[in-house]
Amino acid sequence: MTDFSTQGIRTVLHPVSDLARAKAVYTALLGGPPQTDSPYYVGFDTGDQHIGLVPDGGPQGMTSPVAYWHVPDLEARLAEVVAAGATVKEAAHDVGGGRRVATVTDTDGNVLGLIQDR
Known part of the structure; x- marks a missing residue:
């Protein structure tokens, strides 16, 4: 068995139906523009966390937010x-x-x- 330590949940991806509208909401919520801004992914770094917006659930077909353990x-x-x-x-x-x-x-x-x- 390996060490069970993690670096915690530092990344959360949210599936969105309208990337431009979602980007505006998260920009207002987080107080600044995204650090990654493309047609297939928008990402915000805030504190020790990364918040990502994935249009239409991305290739993985997300239907709800997914928290990622580092x-x-x-x-x-x-x-x-x-x-x-x-x-x-x-x-x-x-x-x-x-x-x-x-x-x-x-x-x-x-x-x-x-x-x-x-």
Whole structure:
């Protein structure tokens, strides 16, 4: 078993139906413009957290916000939560900038995200 320490939930992605309208709301809420602004993703860094807006749920088809736990070893943690009863929803993969992500569903169907920054 690996070390169970995490760096906590520092990333939350929100599926949005209208990216421009959502961007305006989150800009007002967070008090400043996004640091990442593209047609497929808008991201805000605020304090120690990252808030992302994903149009139409993105390729993973999100239907509700997903909180991402930052972990030091994505593959090891993924294997542990699957062995404990979770089901892989989105396999581990690179999303750019040395970051790898994966999602699982827990035994009640809740989606949990895992992120490893390299």
